Amino acid sequence: MPPAKVVVIGGGVVGENAIEMAVGMGADVTVLDRSGDALDRLAKRFGTNLRTVHSNAATTWDFVTDADLVVGAVLIPGAKAPKIVTEEMVEAMRKGSVLVDVAIDQGGCMETSRATTHAAPTFLVHDVVHYCVANMPGAVPRTSTYALNNETLPFAVALANKGAKAALAADEHLRNGLNVANGKITDLAVAEALGYDYVAPLDALA
Numbered sequence: 524m525p526p527a528k529v530v531v532i533g534g535g536v537v538g539e540n541a542i543e544m545a546v547g548m549g550a551d552v553t554v555l556d557r558s559g560d561a562l563d564r565l566a567k568r569f570g571t572n573l574r575t576v577h578s579n580a581a582t583t584w585d586f587v588t589d590a591d592l593v594v595g596a597v598l599i600p601g602a603k604a605p606k607i608v609t610e611e612m613v614e615a616m617r618k619g620s621v622l623v624d625v626a627i628d629q630g631g632c633m634e635t636s637r638a639t640t641h642a643a644p645t646f647l648v649h650d651v652v653h654y655c656v657a658n659m660p661g662a663v664p665r666t667s668t669y670a671l672n673n674e675t676l677p678f679a680v681a682l683a684n685k686g687a688k689a690a691l692a693a694d695e696h697l698r699n700g701l702n703v704a705n706g707k708i709t710d711l712a713v714a715e716a717l718g719y720d721y722v723a724p725l726d727a728l729a
């Protein structure tokens with residue numbers, strides 16, 4: 524039998540892990556991304572096991588409509604996900620194909636998706652199965668909580684030991700997570716989205 528065709532849209536953290544699973548299962552795997560750097564990095568890691576394709580309307584149509592499984596994993600920081608997979612594409616897919624919209628927590632990157640839960644994770648549109656669980660790591664709550672804590676606990680310890688102001692001043696990554704301080708919006712994307720003035724975090728904390 525020919526291998527199943529898996530298409531991953533967005534080759535970041537989520538996309539790379541989806542590719543790892545699909546390659547491991549021997550699928551015919553393609554990643555679409557608009558970032559040349561992301562495609563380069565994935566090509567170096569997966570070699571000939573992965574087809575890397577620059578994402579645009581034409582390539583998205585070609586690969587999505589011929590896929591058995593599409594994983595949507597795009598992210599534009601601070602903004603809603605763009606609707607990359609249109610309803611027309613879904614209509615043109617083979618019956619029983621599967622769409623997984625991981626970006627659903629940012630509004631979804633497929634026109635036909637809507638958020639679901641683990642209690643009722645899937646639904647059909649044009650006979651294509653949609654899986655759009657907004658909290659997918661909740662399927663393995665213990666493992667995902669440990670993994671998340673390993674990354675986030677050092678920040679909580681720094682906040683507890685140094686106090687918010689000193690901890691934020693000392694760590695650019697923690698500061699990047701600051702949205703509001705002293706009544707000022709300290710995240711550019713949030714300020715733009717809500718129509719407020721942006722104030723740099725260190726200025727707002729001064």
Ligand SMILES: NC(=O)c1ccc[n+]([C@@H]2O[C@H](COP(=O)([O-])OP(=O)(O)OC[C@H]3O[C@@H](n4cnc5c(N)ncnc54)[C@H](O)[C@@H]3O)[C@@H](O)[C@H]2O)c1
Pocket residue numbers: 532533534535536537538555556557558561578596597598599604605607624625626627628629656657658659660
């Ligand atoms: N549903 C869930 O349980 C769950 C879990 C984890 C992450 N997410 C979501 O998954 C999404 C991806 O997260 P991530 O950590 O992998 O992000 P990331 O920033 O690591 O990767 C996003 C990728 O999307 C690419 N991209 C952006 N616009 C694109 C476009 N128009 N066409 C093609 N590629 C494009 C970027 O170049 C980048 O490589 C986010 O929306 C995140 O919130 C959801």
